Amino acid sequence: MWLGDSRRGKFASNVMGFGRMLRRAGIPVDSHRILSAQQALAHVDIGNRLQVQAALECTLVSRQQDLEVFRQLFDAFFKDPDLAQRLLTQLLPKTKSANQQVKRSPRAQEALRPIIRNQPEPSHKEDEIRMDAAMSASDRHRLLHADFEGLNASEFLLIEQLVREIPLQIPTIASRRYRPSNLKGSQLHWGKIMRNMARHSGEMVEIDWKSPSQQPLPLLILVDTSGSMQRYARLMLSFLHQATKTCRRQVFAFGTQLTDLNAAFKLHDTDSVLADINRQIPDFGGGTKISESLLTLRTKHRHAIVANRSVVLLITDGLDTGQPNDLERELGWLKRQARHLLWLNPLLRYDGYQPLASGARILSRHVDHMLAIHNLSHLQELARSLARLLYQVR
């Protein structure tokens, strides 16, 4: 660094500073990108603000959703880097205070504590009579963050065990890609045959076959986290996170609005996933507006659903408080986009259940398969039902 020498290095280090600021704002900028930004700047007029912005934009940003943040930070930074710095600290106020206290996951906590055998069973708690939102739905737009704890050790073990013992069979489709097959396949593997013939002076010694490989379909999971479903949400989300780890999945939670859980589900540790979900879902335990959530999915997260491919898994009790017409329209859209529309309904408490609520009626008309569960609080049953539901599609 040549301090005070305006001919050298100053602009380059500014670009680096800018790149690092973008990174702190959550835009994935690595050193390779910063390098290409610097290269790009050598080819535009650096006296021209618009050209500089365009050059930085096409090298540093590669997602549409980052463009707005980029433009704001660009304006701020190249006017006054200090101001931008202050803006950025406002963006991230909470992380610092959270870092100060050591927070252990319940699993770690439990490992540290001597094991107390006679803890009350968690199911006893549910027998208490209190205001209960189950079996009812409200249209209030209640803003409430979930307060999940992490998983305790026994829950963690149970989930791991269930994932292992009841594997989800994701429906597959014959891909257009071919694999050599040992048995008689559907097409001749000419490449292999030719290579063998060349080796055996033109004699065809054996016939090699190939057949299309199977490819799992992408999964779109929509989980209801409204009042009537809230008590199941924690274990259900943990289980889904573990069980669908290997698939191409898109996960959203919905209540009165849609929340994108994909970032949270990318984390490996289930506890961090739960912590992240806590932070993200703003309408936990509120009302259910399926149609509005689907509208958001259609307009803002369109790319989450692969047309004619995605298997859509709806986990909701169908107690919708929106307009039936809207629900009809949005479900119609979803049905046309999805390869299979599956509905896991945890409302069923008795055997003679009929989907009578208007939301549930519309849902049952549109979905390809519906499966009802008696009691979602038993994780085993959830796992088994999910596996059964996905199996029906095959």
Added chain:
Amino acid sequence: MSGLTAGSSHAIEHLISQLASVGYHADRQLAVALHLSQVLGRPLLLEGEPGVGKTELAKAIAKLTGRELIRLQCYDGLELRDALYEWNYPAQLLHIRTCESAGHDILEQDLYERRFLIKKPLLQAIEASPPGVVLLIDEIDRSDEPFEAFLLEFLGEYQVTIPEIGTIKAMATPWTILTSNRTRDLNDAIKRRCLYHWLDYPDREREEQILQSQVPGLPEQLSKQITGFVQRLRQSEYAQSFSRSPGIAESVEWAKALVALDAINLDPETVQSTAGVMFKHREDIQALQPMLDELLSVQE
């Protein structure tokens, strides 16, 4: 340094006017991205809603540079043999049989001569002689991850290895344009190798220019009305009633349709009867009907 920057400013302006001369009206930001992709030899990844002119841009570049346009249309399950090369098996088989009947020995290398090689788009693009070609890799989001991983290597080095022949390196770097409709998010690794540009719907003025240059015989009054109408449709309060807002391609088609019908003015009846050009879903056409009067009443 100042000479270089003034030169690049000039080059960008020149690029805009050249593109306009072949009927593509680019804004300055896109021109900067294009200019950079040319001088840095990096692929340009264009993302945007369907029908905003991603594919057209590659065609326009090919036209103005006089280079050949090689297009690779991606789809799910696209394989190397469709994208890169394939051996001509029937010809090889024939060759073996001919050698046999003539009593020649068959050597393995004879079988893998270049005349038995069928070149697919990517190999064609690499083997082109200078100044190279314009390579359009269209709708890359439709291909699957394994193909994306292969492209990663291809776009990084511009060379391919064919086991029977060896490594072929590009004589001239193809000017590569990738397009994506964002039906899925692309891998970050491939984005890092590209320059990125989000193609938005054009502003009103630019859309009018496009209509004027693409649709011969379009009355000015009508072109103003069409752009005004389409621009309003894309505003969020209307857009969310439709599964997809009309892009530029749709407004151009619509203008052509209206010219063919000798329309001079937009009225509800004309719009309703030609709505199928803009919208391809029955639900969308139904949703348009109740808001027609409102949309047309703000017509200036």
